[in-house]
Amino acid sequence: MDYTIYEYSLGTALVLMLFFAACFLMVKTPDKPIFGNYIRSCHLMGVALLLLSANYSVHLFCNLRFLYLDAAILMNLSTYFISYWLFSSALTALLDRFYLTRRRFLRHILYWLLFSALSGAVLIALPQGAVQHVGLFLMTLWLLAYGIYLSRKLILTYRWAVRLFDDTYSEHIAAYIRWMSAFTWWAIIYGVSCGLLTFLPDRYVFLWVLSSIPFYIYLYRSYMNYLLFYEQVESILEKETHEGVEEVCRNVEEMPNETPAYHANIEKKLTVWVGMDGYTSPGLTIEELAGKLGTNRTYLSAYIKSTYHVSFREWIAGLRLEYAKRMLIEHQEWTIARISETSGFLSQSYFMKIFKEKEGCSPARWRKAQA
Incomplete structure (x- = not known):
């Protein structure tokens, strides 16, 4: 089978992802303390893109999918799991600077290690056939459920911020963060697709690769545009904590x-x-x-x-x-x-x-x- 289209698409996506990863890791902002949270979010995005780039590199230069299918599936599942966490954490941190804590970080790293170990056990220990297929299906469901869980957290944080802005300011501040909601829903669809497209027949794998290109272009463009409004939004968020806002909302509702x-x-x-x-x-x-x-x-x-x-x-x-x-x-x-x-x-x-x-x-x- 001719894999030329697959290799070209993978190479194109890899170059773009490495470029965006470098941009995120070397992002330049005004020299003000308020931009520290934005820089941290960009660095998380850069790390996530580097991990995905490493995944793409192994596929491109080692032909892992066609020579060692089980290893390719394991690598994909493990990479997507940790990438889900990095992507959601980077975006959630833009609206909630208290979200990223050492305890939460370590807990999700343990989740990732456990998921990777169990995925490896399914592919190595279980006999090939129906039993292994069921195991892979369950691990894929776990991956998708984890992604949806993280996305729900991000969407709830976004809605909290919108409610805060609308109940406090006469200007439409929420318009500056609308891209996060759009990107989150797109990420859910794309993440689910990645989980399923991992098991596509070889002739259609290039579709999975090409789908990532507009996704990451939109992500990078949104981050750069948000930099124009970040100081205004963050200065508003700095005045409130989750506890304070929840207390206000509770007082209003009750x-x-x-x-x-x-x-x-x-x-x-x-x-x-x-x-x-x-x-x-x-x-x-x-x-x-x-x-x-x-x-x-x-x-x-x-x-x-x-x-x-x-x-x-x-x-x-x-x-x-x-x-x-x-x-x-x-x-x-x-x-x-x-x-x-x-x-x-x-x-x-x-x-x-x-x-x-x-x-x-x-x-x-x-x-x-x-x-």
């Missing part, structure tokens, strides 16, 4: 129905604040608003959710949109950029996006329709 006097007091003060167009102040936070109202962020957040059934960000965005619509009518000479800025939006593109989502057309077209 808050009993407030007395009418409490609601009336908040409503009265908010009415005055809204009447003064206070929401047009860019970069507004719920802490700032709570200070102006003489309350705290927990009670204010609970009031907004129970009254308007939206997050702080969504509530402020709605007020700003209504203000922008008034300005579109009252100031026909104003540009869309000026109206966006006057309404409190830091990003004109975000203003255009949510305006179209709510009204079904652009601000300019809406203005013409009203005229």
Whole structure:
């Protein structure tokens, strides 16, 4: 059988992975302490790519898959297991700097050693045939379950960060980390595929290799783009710990129905604040608003959710949109950029996006329709 396509695809993927690994390991950031967590995450990614590159190198230069199939399967299963951990840890650490601990690291290393030892036992000790196939099937299920477990942890951390941003800041900070969610779901699909494609017939193995190229290109591009927003996101995350945020969320969720006097007091003060167009102040936070109202962020957040059934960000965005619509009518000479800025939006593109989502057309077209 001609393995030329397989060798070329493997060689191309190997060169790209080594390039990206070097970029991650030698990443350059501004000389500020806040970027330490970003650098650590990049280094974890670099190590993961080096391990996968070593895997590809053995396949390319030793023809392991075609000469020693059992050894190739064992190497693939073991490599994917530790790579799952490195990939998920690198991404989770971007949102939770307390996630990577020595105890957790050692525990997952033990998991990896145990998984590799059992996989080796299945391939070496069990007789070939149906019994070995069942053993390999079980080890593959273990690998996939482990990957899904790690992905679930990452997705929960991502949702925690989104909830934190939306309940605290008027700007759409969560947009800066959306790539992590997209990449995680892609990683789940790709990881499952890798586990299954290991057992593909030889003639189709190149498909498994080629599938990694766009995956890692997207990963590297996302990391480099995130560097532009990392300082802003990390500075926000530094103000909160998991314990603090969970306490706030628990207080909000368990808050009993407030007395009418409490609601009336908040409503009265908010009415005055809204009447003064206070929401047009860019970069507004719920802490700032709570200070102006003489309350705290927990009670204010609970009031907004129970009254308007939206997050702080969504509530402020709605007020700003209504203000922008008034300005579109009252100031026909104003540009869309000026109206966006006057309404409190830091990003004109975000203003255009949510305006179209709510009204079904652009601000300019809406203005013409009203005229």
